[in-house]
Amino acid sequence: MTDTERLPRRASWKRGAALALLAGAVWLPTGADAAASLPRVLWVRGDHTYVALADTASVEEGDAVEFREGEKTVAAGEVAGVYRGEVALVRVTSGSLARARKPDRLRLMFRRPALLPLAAFRIGVPSARRSNLLFSCDHPAPGIPPGSSYRAADAGARAWRLVRDVGEIASPASTAWPETLVVSLFDEAADEEIALERGEVDAAVFWPGELSSRMRDDPRWRGYPSGTRARGVVAMLVAGDPSAPLDTTVVPTLNEQLFRGDLAPWARGRESATQWNAERRAYRPILDVDKALPGHGWLQTRLDQGPFGAGYQPYLSGVVAGVSVARARLTYLDAPPDSVDPFRITPLFTIRCPVVVGAVHRRRVLAMGPDALANLLECPRRGTAP
């Protein structure tokens, strides 16, 4: 029988207090005092302990935690989850905090355990039959992570097996990489999500906008990393005058509404380009989707329906009044972002793919680098080598 069942009123009081503390911890001004910059226990309930974090980037799931009273360790546990990077749920695995008089005075020591070598890591990627709105990948090929010694031991139509050379010298970075990468190609994003849920793959790479809302909202996968692909830029350009300055106010909305925010907004040289465009009195773009894009019909329909058509005014607010309207083409450039000159066209996004992984393997994925996983699938154009 739990405490909640036995003493509902007391438990309710405790829960309310914990939530108040949690809210206070989240919303208190950061500059309240120096003590607030240290992690501290907010609330203890059984073997679950809620901890306010001082550094949002320092604690991750799986980190080991020691609760010390002076020099004495009274309990130890493991970070089971991190909420908004500010509150961590710690599961106590040894010792107990029940006897601690002032848990909030306990000193917390976080330690990140080293990743153990892994024999195989399974990852799902889109297959050739699963094109996205921007480009198709008709002839997918294994993308060997740069700097690694993987080789494709088996590259079938449904799965690839990338094996690392035995003699490679272990390093902290290379420890994250498994001996064998098993890459499964999925024809449907739903199958890939289900495989992830069923534990048939350890991580899954999705095309921008593919991942379902259910997965995005599921606490088990929330906070997944994303990896930027080495090739691919979404850009606007005016026919006949690719370098015509265009207003890019539309960019965030377009990304949110069409790609669920998966695309990475163009950043390189953005300020100088924006300034340059402003000086040139940017045109208000009316977007025509490039018909070469696999999803041009759907994209065009959404653009015509949404706040991107000719009737949409708000994003012009604040921009220089009396700007001219220009018909711009929304297109995809199969090129490395580095090769794009922002002064000649108007780049909007780079291709960023969600790399969904569970808590168990999140550190490893982060260690391997989501970009490397997002590029495990290369999409060479027909007739070119990967």
Next chain:
Amino acid sequence: MPPARDGPVNSLRTRLVLGISLIAVVPLAVAIVLLTDRIEGLVRAQAAERLASALGSIQSQLAQDQRSAVEKLRILARDPELKRLYLVRAGEGRELSGYLAERRLLLDYDFLRITDPRGAVVADAAELPPPAGGGGEGREGRRALRPAAARDPSRGVEIRALQGDSGLALVVSQPIPYRNEEVGRLEGGFALDAEFIDRLREQSGLSLALRDAEGRLAVATDPAGRGAGGSATLPRHDSSVSRMTVPLGLGNPPYPSLAGFASTEQADRAVAALQAASAVLGLAALAIAIALGLLWSSQVSKPVEHLAAASVRLARGEWDEPVALRGVRELETLGAALDRMRLDLRSYRDRLVTSERQAAWSQMARKVAHEVKNPLTPIAISIADLKRSYDQSRPDFPEILDQAVRTIGDEVESLKRLLQEFADFARFPSPRIVPCRWSGLKADLETLYGRETADGRLVVSPEGRDLVFPADAGQLRQALVNLVQNGFDAAGAGGRVTLSSAGNASEVLITVHDSGPGLAPGEEKTLFDPGFTTKAHGSGLGLTIVQRIVIEHAGSIDVDSGPGRGTTFRIHLPLTRES
């Protein structure tokens, strides 16, 4: 009117009436028959067309329903939520069943379930009641049904029996793909049950019967139109129901079939009423035609009847009444011609009578002169002998005188007798007809010829029964005496005469046969002419008198004779006589 005149006139009138009636009625009857036949054919054709149209519409609708069911299920089988519930939370069958129950109503299925690759049911929408307020069009709140197990799960569309219900189920099956493999099958579809067939009945207005592929009755509407029932009977096989069966292209061959029944009872009643009205109309037309026929035939036949009567009068020699016909021009012309002919005939007859009378008088004068001259010759010879003997003073003059006187006396006597016969012939009286018995006549003849009867020269055959017939017994006796006497004369001394009689319902036959040599060829033609005789001293009036007596009795006489066969006279006398 004599009977001989009634037959043809009545026949003509009857035929005219009949002909006019037929002319009036036959086309009407033919038109009515053709019209009713045409209307009946049209009614049947319309019923068949309505059946075909309704069944075709049902076929199309069901085919569309099948396509729609297949498409909907194909989409549903790829629904990530379904796959997630099935693959990730396979242990929580109730949640999956709830999902299926909700989708069943949303997609308007009667049943929806998931089976694993082995065919075992993993989740079934029927496990949960339909959610309140949910559901597709027309199926809200309808309980989920269960079809029988699949016979061939690989078939995309299959017709199966319903578990626990009468009727069939159209089962659409779609694989649930996962990572390019079939991890289960989604089965959905709709029931072809009593409710289904009742809905079709309401749409089409037909009574319907659904049979499975083997021809077994699965479900049928109530023939009384009260709705459907699995145990309902089919409409009876009678002429008031048009029926048509079409295959339902559902599932895979062999297909179930749908039979439609359209009642033509109302149309049949209308046709029967039309036929009855036509019959009444026909009878009325027949009555009118008969009346008109009688009228017209009377107009046509009356002049013909007058013509026929005039013809009969002419044939009977009544040529005094003129022939006058009015009304029809052709008949008037014919009547005028007949009247001219009547006048001509009368003129010819008068002239012929005068001529015959003159000829008869001439003949009679020649005969009398001849007969008178015959005795005069011996008289003249006797007188010449007497003169010569007297002048010669012959010694035997007295003997010669005596002889001459006897001869002259005989001849004078012969002349007297001859003149008496002619006088008798000339003043021959009309017969006095009374009932006459043959036995009396026979007795008179046997008395008259008692000696000849006794020595067998006259044989009178005994009659079977005593005949009584109208006749003048005296004249008839005289005729028979003449014939018997002629027979004796012809047969000679050794000959024999046979007299016999016979009778039937209409006449009496009296036969006189002699065993004489018979007549020479051609003699029978002039046998009854006055003056004909084969005897040396006959007047030639005997057979003429016999013929005259027979004719006066409205009878007839004929003769049968030939060399060596003797001669037979047959007298035919009628048993009745008109006054």
